[in-house]
Amino acid sequence: MSILLGRVVVITGASSGIGEASALAFVAKGAKVVLAARRAERLDALVSRLGAAGGEALAVATDVTDADAVGALFDAAMARFGRVDVLVNNAGIADSTPAEETSLELWWRVIDTNLTSAFLCARAAIPIMKRQGHGRIINVGSISAKVPRANSPAYSASKWGLDGLTRSLAIDCRADNVAVSVFHPGIVATELGGGISSLPDDLVAQPEDAADVIVHMADLPDHLNFYEALVVQNKIP
Numbered sequence: 103m104s105i106l107l108g109r110v111v112v113i114t115g116a117s118s119g120i121g122e123a124s125a126l127a128f129v130a131k132g133a134k135v136v137l138a139a140r141r142a143e144r145l146d147a148l149v150s151r152l153g154a155a156g157g158e159a160l161a162v163a164t165d166v167t168d169a170d171a172v173g174a175l176f177d178a179a180m181a182r183f184g185r186v187d188v189l190v191n192n193a194g195i196a197d198s199t200p201a202e203e204t205s206l207e208l209w210w211r212v213i214d215t216n217l218t219s220a221f222l223c224a225r226a227a228i229p230i231m232k233r234q235g236h237g238r239i240i241n242v243g244s245i246s247a248k249v250p251r252a253n254s255p256a257y258s259a260s261k262w263g264l265d266g267l268t269r270s271l272a273i274d275c276r277a278d279n280v281a282v283s284v285f286h287p288g289i290v291a292t293e294l295g296g297g298i299s300s301l302p303d304d305l306v307a308q309p310e311d312a313a314d315v316i317v318h319m320a321d322l323p324d325h326l327n328f329y330e331a332l333v334v335q336n337k338i339p
């Protein structure tokens with residue numbers, strides 16, 4: 103039986119791609135999910151789909167760059183389920199702009215969406231998890247935190263920063279039985295992935311593949327931390 107049975111999982115960026123696939127995969131393991139993203143209608147449709155599959159899900163329209171909205175997300179999760187066992191910091195945007203063409207506004211939008219959001223959600227989740235005596239935070243990084251793509255200074259910096267945030271939180275939280283880890287996907291066929299890759303879909307990972315990795319990292323006894331995963335496509339054109 104999966105350790106995820108009955109556990110409550112908050113997933114950011116759940117309205118499409120890897121986050122949506124993760125919601126389906128967690129519910130298939132018997133978890134309850136809290137879905138956060140800005141596109142409320144897509145979250146509502148996913149709640150219906152998960153309900154039809156026998157799952158329990160709550161949609162909370164959230165801009166994860168907004169500290170108040172993140173607070174409201176965790177308040178809603180606690181009001182409905184009374185606990186948060188797993189947080190998947192998955193929300194993100196891509197960017198392919200050379201440094202000399204990157205406005206300060208664009209720089210902060212990428213950093214806030216991909217990095218500050220994870221800080222805000224972790225800051226809200228950690229006290230809950232410490233009170234519970236256990237918890238797990240999985241940050242979705244990128245291969246760009248290892249090998250930058252061309253013309254992606256803001257994106258690469260955001261994912262490199264997320265790697266550093268993961269390391270720092272992992273050390274700080276482990277004494278309280280809260281595990282913090284990072285999953286770095288290669289190219290995944292999503293709305294975001296399609297924009298950064300010219301490879302055909304059958305040569306890259308699918309959202310369900312990435313979701314399998316995330317669920318695998320979460321489906322562990324509390325005393326273990328699958329600290330880091332780097333998963334890249336294994337086929338070459």
Ligand code: NDP
Pocket residue numbers: 114115116117118119120121138139140141142164165166167192193194195196215216242243244245246286287288289290291292293294295296
């Ligand atoms: P998608 O574009 O399909 O999903 C991105 C999700 O992030 C959407 O649900 C979007 O929802 C959400 N999001 C974006 N901005 C915000 C915001 N301000 N507040 C709340 N939610 C937000 O792409 P992926 O599934 O591919 O991306 C998921 C993660 O995977 C990202 O962190 C990305 O960097 C990472 N990744 C993806 C790779 C790929 O090839 N696809 C490769 C490496 C890493 P909404 O617009 O409704 O708010």
